Amino acid sequence: MTTASALDAEELELIATRAADRGEPAAGAAELVAAVDGGRLADPQDASIVLGMAAELLLEADDPAASLALTERVIDAHGAHGSPSEFARMFRARLLFLLDRADEAMAELTPLRPLLTSDPDAAAEITEALLAGDRDELAHEWLTEAVAEAQQAVPEDEPDDDAGRVATMVLFALLTERHEVRHGLGLPHDSLDETAEELEAAVQEEERAQLEAELSEPVLFFPSAEFDELSRRLPEIARICGPTWDEHRADIERVLAARAEEGLPVGLRLVRGSAAGLEALIDSRAADDPVADDVFDDYVNGLDGQGAGQPWPPARNEACWCGSGAKYKKCCLPRSRVA
DSSP states (O other), rough: OOOOOOBBBHHHHHHOOOOOOOHHHHHHHHHHHHHTTTOOOOSSGGGHHHHHHHHHEEEEHTTTHHHHHHHHHHHHHHHHHHHHHHHHHHHHHHHHHHOOOOOHHHHHHHHGGGGGOOTTTHHHHHHHHHHTTTOOHHHHHHHHHHHHHHHHSSSSSSSSHHHHHHHHHHHHHHHHHHHHHHHHHHHOHHHHHHHHHHHHHHHHHHHHHHHEEEHHHHHHEOOHHHHHHHHHHHHHHHHHHHHHHHHHHOOOOOOOOHHHHHHHHHHOOEEOOOOHHHHHHHSSSSSTOOHHHHHHHHHHHHHHHTEEEEEEETTTBOTTTTTTBBGGGGGTTTGGGGG
């Protein structure tokens, strides 16, 4: 095959997500760091992204000191590649607060305050850092002042340029974070809180429509023999999908069970893939085109379009969808209940 063993950021993000879902964030962080230190990144400039994911996993593992040490590497990586490090510094401020180094945290965070009115992602990160240091009232002060400034930049009509759209996103983020902080402080609703709730309701309706569309997509599954072949032909992809066949089919069952719990009016189904088919699609791509989500999407949609999809779940006493030959109730059904 022509696919290199190097990993891109999306593949590594999937590794991080799976580690978190399995309750093993520290192990996931170690795997990500090993990929960076072992020179296994498809793009070396992804080092800051991957190390950042590892730092977040270490915080999830309740190890802020180790997370801070890794965040220092993230900031150094940004510097080495000339990329912005503001969000890594926000995360560092949060860790400093958690480590009872409040003065250092505020010294880190205060110069970043202007980003509240220019970057829609800054509101959540700065607020989270302040709340980590029990600076709820200061967060409310900063957000309220930022809302007043941001309102001046929002166009009266529907924005038709990037600047107008960014300004609108910034204001929405600020209103949302301010609303949450005020709720935590037990403050009564004001007009800005009402506006925030109206905007949140509109966004939730749009997100639900998008979720329905996403949940209607079939799930890719490799039967046992095909998974073995996938491990031989595309070992990195097999590791992401599994890394073993038992884990692969357990993940599929949990994903479909979670979709069913959403109670959305969509048909749940899966498609059976083949290692040769996926490899052929990957090899048909340009040499510099990474193995990313769109490859899997294209592959699944192609199979589904050929009528390869099958409905899920089978009846309890029917043969399991995984092809083991056992009844569903004795095979994959219990796997959805394993955390």
